[in-house]
Amino acid sequence: MRWATRAGVHVDRAACAWLIRREVDPGAEFTFVADPADVPADATPFDMRGVELTHHRGDCTFETILRRYELTDPVLWRIAEIVHEADLDDERYDAPEALGLDVVLRGLSMISDDDQVLAIGGPIFDGLYEFFRREMHLGHEPA
Amino acid sequence: MCARYDPAVPATDQPRPPEEWALLSYRLPREPSTPRITVWRKLKRLGVAQLGDGLVALPHDPRTGEQFDWLAEEIVEAGGTAIVWLARPALARAGVDLVELLAAERAAEYRGVVEQARRAADLDPNSRQAAVRRMRGELRRISRRTYFPLPERAAAHAAVTVLAGDDGGEYDEETMA
Numbered sequence: 001m002r003w004a005t006r007a008g009v010h011v012d013r014a015a016c017a018w019l020i021r022r023e024v025d026p027g028a029e030f031t032f033v034a035d036p037a038d039v040p041a042d043a044t045p046f047d048m049r050g051v052e053l054t055h056h057r058g059d060c061t062f063e064t065i066l067r068r069y070e071l072t073d074p075v076l077w078r079i080a081e082i083v084h085e086a087d088l089d090d091e092r093y094d095a096p097e098a099l100g101l102d103v104v105l106r107g108l109s110m111i112s113d114d115d116q117v118l119a120i121g122g123p124i125f126d127g128l129y130e131f132f133r134r135e136m137h138l139g140h141e142p143a
Numbered sequence: 144m145c146a147r148y149d150p151a152v153p154a155t156d157q158p159r160p161p162e163e164w165a166l167l168s169y170r171l172p173r174e175p176s177t178p179r180i181t182v183w184r185k186l187k188r189l190g191v192a193q194l195g196d197g198l199v200a201l202p203h204d205p206r207t208g209e210q211f212d213w214l215a216e217e218i219v220e221a222g223g224t225a226i227v228w229l230a231r232p233a234l235a236r237a238g239v240d241l242v243e244l245l246a247a248e249r250a251a252e253y254r255g256v257v258e259q260a261r262r263a264a265d266l267d268p269n270s271r272q273a274a275v276r277r278m279r280g281e282l283r284r285i286s287r288r289t290y291f292p293l294p295e296r297a298a299a300h301a302a303v304t305v306l307a308g309d310d311g312g313e314y315d316e317e318t319m320a
Contacts, residue, residue, distance in 0.1 A: 008205060055213045057220055058181070088213070089287065090185060099283070 001025045004043035007032040009114050011105045012087040013047050014121035015062045015079070020046075021122070023071055032114045060087045078132045079125065158246040158291035160238035161202035164230050167191075167211045168198050171223035178221035185214055190249065190288025192241050200241065202290045203229055246293060252285045253295035260302035275307045 003020060005013045009032070021028050031043055039045045046053035047061040053068060054061050062083040066076060085091070085098035086105075104124075109117050134142040167186075171179050189210055191199035201207040208227065215225035232238045256278050263274035282299060289296060 049212050049216055055216050058217055090188070 001027065002029050002031060002040060002043035004031045004033055004039045004045045005047045006036075007034055007114055008109060009105075009117050010087070010109055011083055011102050012060050012062055014105055014117055015083045015125060016046055016053075016065055017118045018122055018125040019062060019065055019071075019076070023076075024065070024069055030115075030118060058088075058090070058092070060084045062087075075129055075132045075136060078136070079128055082128070158242045158293065160235070160242045161204075161290070162231075163203040164200045164232075164238070164241075165203040165208045165211050166194070166198065166200050166228040166230050167215060167225060168228065169215065169218050169223060169225035170197050171218060171221060178218070178223070182214065182218060182221075188284070188288065190245065190290070192245050200230075202242070204290075207290070242291065246291060249285060249289045250293055250295040253282075253293065253299040256281055256285070256299040257295075257302045260299075260306045263306055271306060275303060278303045278306075 003017075003025070005016070009017070017028070017030055031040060033039055036045065036048045036050065039048075044053065045051045046065070048054055053065055056064050059067070060080075060083060063080050065071075066080055081093035082095045082097045082101055085093050085095040086102035089098070101124075105117065105121065108120060112120070131142065169182070171182060173179075186199055189201060189207070191201050194200055201211070208229070211227045215227050218225040232241075259274065259278055259281075263271055263278075266274060282303065285299075286296065
């Protein structure tokens with residue numbers, strides 16, 4: 001399936017791409033558009049105004065996707081807290097990792113194109129997933 | 144010391160008007176009050192310039208534009224109306240005045256942190272460290288709504304750094320000035 005989002009991906013879009021590939025569409029192909037009007041007819045848009053998979057009721061797109069596909073994995077929701085704070089910075093959650101992740105991805109987006117950001121983002125979020133999965137399993141911060 | 148735009152001073156030392164402003168025009172129903180309060184809080188956090196009732200502005204960049212987009216979405220979902228505009232004032236001077244207004248607001252916030260650091264110098268080491276932690280958080284928050292260089296920013300960071308490194312020695316009047 002094809003998916004489309006705004007060019008110049010930062011943390012929310014990079015996280016969503018990882019989430020979509022991981023949970024919704026393993027064969028996902030991503031297109032980046034400058035204008036919502038340029039979204040191809042066969043692509044599902046995300047993280048832009050006026051579409052289903054975007055910010056709603058104060059949620060970032062990552063959270064919207066979790067709700068839409070009824071993904072209840074608590075590790076994904078822990079990551080959602082970080083992505084939310086990195087994107088919206090509204091202190092809804094306590095996520096000190098958010099600032100670091102935001103800066104890292106913004107820096108990456110300054111020196112790489114969107115496909116590269118997604119390619120690098122994949123392992124970053126895989127690693128985050130494993131970290132928080134272990135933390136939840138152990139009941140304390142893993143080594 | 145107030146922030147006034149002076150063409151003779153190097154650009155890095157003073158706030159300059161942006162090429163474009165992002166404007167958010169919005170209306171929210173009076174009741175319920177919760178969405179209004181939520182929106183107001185977010186606008187304050189973003190450090191917007193209040194142009195009038197239901198009209199706010201920020202220097203435009205991809206991030207500020209996006210923040211207004213999501214806020215507009217939230218306002219519409221709460222039963223209100225909102226439009227995000229990209230705008231230039233007809234008179235360049237108006238842009239300069241607006242930036243000076245924002246700069247003055249942020250400068251006052253940074254000076255507030257310097258004042259807090261001054262007062263915290265008299266505390267015991269544990270309380271001082273707790274104050275440092277709190278002030279660093281505040282500096283981060285102020286920084287995120289500062290869209291231009293400001294000398295007060297470095298001064299505030301320096302004041303907190305001095306406090307953090309102070310192992311109980313004499314309060315240094317000169318460094319804290």
